Amino acid sequence: MSFLTIKDGTYGYQGKEPILHGINWEIEKGGFHCLLGKSGCGKTTLLKLAAGLLKPDSGHIYLHGKEMTEPSHECGFVFQSPTLLEWKTVMDNVLLPLSLRRKLTGEDREHAASILELIGLSEHLNRYPAQLSGGQQSRVALARALIQHPSMLFLDEPFAALDAITREELQDDLLKICQLHNTTVLFITHDIAEAVYLSDRVAVMDQGRIIHAEDVNLAKPRTMKMRYDPYFNELCLQLRQIMSGEPS
Amino acid sequence: MKHVKFYSFLLLILLLVSWEMIAGSMSELVLPAPSVIFITLLDGIQSGYFMPHIIRTTTEILLGLFFGGLFGFIIGILMGESEFLRKLLFPYVIASQAVPKLALAPLFILWFGFDITSKVVITALICFFPLLENTVTAIQHVDKQKADLFRMLKASRWQTLIHLKIPAGLPGILAGLRVAVVLAVVGAVVGEFIGGSEGLGAVIIASQGMMDTPLMFASLLLLTFIGMLLYQVITILEKRWLKPYMKETKK
Numbered sequence: 084m085s086f087l088t089i090k091d092g093t094y095g096y097q098g099k100e101p102i103l104h105g106i107n108w109e110i111e112k113g114g115f116h117c118l119l120g121k122s123g124c125g126k127t128t129l130l131k132l133a134a135g136l137l138k139p140d141s142g143h144i145y146l147h148g149k150e151m152t153e154p155s156h157e158c159g160f161v162f163q164s165p166t167l168l169e170w171k172t173v174m175d176n177v178l179l180p181l182s183l184r185r186k187l188t189g190e191d192r193e194h195a196a197s198i199l200e201l202i203g204l205s206e207h208l209n210r211y212p213a214q215l216s217g218g219q220q221s222r223v224a225l226a227r228a229l230i231q232h233p234s235m236l237f238l239d240e241p242f243a244a245l246d247a248i249t250r251e252e253l254q255d256d257l258l259k260i261c262q263l264h265n266t267t268v269l270f271i272t273h274d275i276a277e278a279v280y281l282s283d284r285v286a287v288m289d290q291g292r293i294i295h296a297e298d299v300n301l302a303k304p305r306t307m308k309m310r311y312d313p314y315f316n317e318l319c320l321q322l323r324q325i326m327s328g329e330p331s
Numbered sequence: 332m333k334h335v336k337f338y339s340f341l342l343l344i345l346l347l348v349s350w351e352m353i354a355g356s357m358s359e360l361v362l363p364a365p366s367v368i369f370i371t372l373l374d375g376i377q378s379g380y381f382m383p384h385i386i387r388t389t390t391e392i393l394l395g396l397f398f399g400g401l402f403g404f405i406i407g408i409l410m411g412e413s414e415f416l417r418k419l420l421f422p423y424v425i426a427s428q429a430v431p432k433l434a435l436a437p438l439f440i441l442w443f444g445f446d447i448t449s450k451v452v453i454t455a456l457i458c459f460f461p462l463l464e465n466t467v468t469a470i471q472h473v474d475k476q477k478a479d480l481f482r483m484l485k486a487s488r489w490q491t492l493i494h495l496k497i498p499a500g501l502p503g504i505l506a507g508l509r510v511a512v513v514l515a516v517v518g519a520v521v522g523e524f525i526g527g528s529e530g531l532g533a534v535i536i537a538s539q540g541m542m543d544t545p546l547m548f549a550s551l552l553l554l555t556f557i558g559m560l561l562y563q564v565i566t567i568l569e570k571r572w573l574k575p576y577m578k579e580t581k582k
Contacts, residue, residue, distance in 0.1 A: 131479075134483065136479055136482060136483060153485075154482055154483045154484075154485055156485065158483070160479075160480070160483045162476040162479065162480065163476065164476055166474065166476045166477045166480050168477070168494075168495070168498065168499075169499075169575055169576045170498045170501070170575050170576065171575075172575075179484070179494075180484050183481075183484050183485075183486050183490055183494065211574075211575035212575075213575065213576065213577060
C-alpha cells in the first residue's frame with residue numbers, strides 16, 4: 084500500500100478555472116518524488132493540498148490509509164523562503180515545533196544540536212537568522228522540519244534562491260538525511276536537474292494536470308559524477324521537451 | 332561624513348551666538364538672549380522652582396503614554412485578530428482620527444476637573460491612535476508562509492498570536508510607540524494650558540501673564556529636554572529589542 088495517496092484531487096478558487104484537475108498520485112513508503120513544472124502550473128497548490136494546508140474541492144488525500152483533513156505532526160514542511168523567526172536563535176528556531184506542543188527538555192536540546200551538527204551548523208546555535216547566509220538559513224529551515232522525526236516531508240522549492248554549489252551540497256544533505264530515516268518525500272522544483280538528481284520518480288505538471296511521470300533509475304547514494312552521466316542528461320532533455328510541449 | 336557631528340555642533344554654536352547678538356538689540360520681552368534664558372533656567376532649577384512642575388508634567392506624560400499605549404495595543408490586537416471587530420470599529424476609528432483631539436481638552440477638563448486626571452486622559456487619547464493603527468497593521472501583515480508554517484505545526488490561535496504575530500509586528504508596534512511619545516508631550520502641555528496651576532505648560536501660561544519671556548523659554552527648553560529624553564529611551568529599547576531583526580554588520 085502506498086504511503087501518501089492523492090485521489091482525484093481538485094482545487095480552485097471560486098468562479099475561476101480550477102488550479103488542479105483531478106490529480107492522482109501515490110508515493111510508497113520511503114519514496115522520494117519530485118513534482119516538476121513551470122511557475123503557475125499549480126504545483127505549490129498541489130503540495131499544500133497534500134500537506135493538509137488546503138482542502139480539496141473534491142477528491143481525497145490519504146496518509147498511510149487515513150484520510151488527511153488537516154496538517155499532521157507526522158509531516159514536515161519546508162517553504163520556498165526559509166521562514167525563520169528573526170527574533171529567535173538558530174537553536175530556538177529548530178525547537179519551535181516542539182516548543183509549541185510541550186515544555187522543552189534537555190533531551191530536546193541535545194536532539195536539536197545533533198540535527199544541526201548533521202547539517203553542518205553546530206557552530207551557529209546561538210546566532211540569529213539575520214547573521215546567517217542564505218544557505219545556512221535554508222539548512223536551519225530543513226533542521227526545523229526534521230526535529231519532529233516526520234515520516235513525510237514536503238518541500239516547496241526550498242533551494243531555489245541558492246547558488247549552484249550550495250544547492251548541490253544541500254541536495255546531498257537532504258538525500259542523506261531522508262535515507263537515514265527512510266523519510267517519504269514530495270519535493271517541488273522547476274529545476275529539471277534537481278528533480279532528476281533527487282528523486283526516484285518525477286512527475287511533470289502543466290496547467291493543473293500531471294502530464295507525464297517517469298521513474299529515475301540512478302544508483303543510490305547519488306554522487307556528483309552522476310550529474311554528468313549520459314543517462315542523467317538524456318533524462319533531463321526528455322523532461323525538458325515534455326515541459327515545453329515538444330514531442331519526444 | 333566623519334566630521335558631520337562636529338559641524339552639527341558648530342552650527343549650534345553659530346546659531347546661539349547670532350541669537351545672542353540679535354537679542355542684544357531687542358527688548359528682553361520679545362526675544363531674551365540665550366545667556367539670560369540659561370541663567371533663568373539655572374536659577375529655577377537651583378531654587379527648586381521647576382522641580383514640582385517637571386515631576387507633574389513627566390507624570391502626566393508617562394501615565395498618559397502607559398494607558399493610551401496599552402489600550403491602543405490591546406484594541407489593536409483585538410481588531411487585528413477579529414475581522415468582525417475590525418469592520419465594525421474601523422469607520423469609527425477613521426472618524427475619530429479626523430476629530431482634532433486637542434480640541435477636546437476643554438471638555439475633558441469639564442468632565443474630569445482641573446486635576447491631573449484630565450491631563451492624563453487627554454494624553455492617553457492622543458497616544459492611543461498611533462499604537463492602535465500600527466498594531467492593527469503589524470498584526471495583519473504577517474508573512475503568509477510563516478502563517479502557513481504555524482498552521483503546519485498546528486499552533487493554536489493564541490500561540491500564533493504570541494509566538495508569531497506580536498514578535499513579527501514588534502518593529503511596527505515600537506514605531507507607533509515612538510510617535511506616541513512625541514505626541515504625549517504635546518497632549519500633556521495642552522492640557523496644562525487650558526486648566527491647572529501645576530506643570531510646565533501651566534508655567535508657560537503663567538509666564539505669559541507675567542510677561543516673563545525668559546521663564547517661558549526656560550520652560551520650553553525643559554519640555555524639549557523631557558521629550559528628547561523619552562524619545563532616546565524608546566530608541567534604546569528599540570535597538571535592544573530589535574537587534575536580532577537587523578542584518579548585523581561584520582564584527
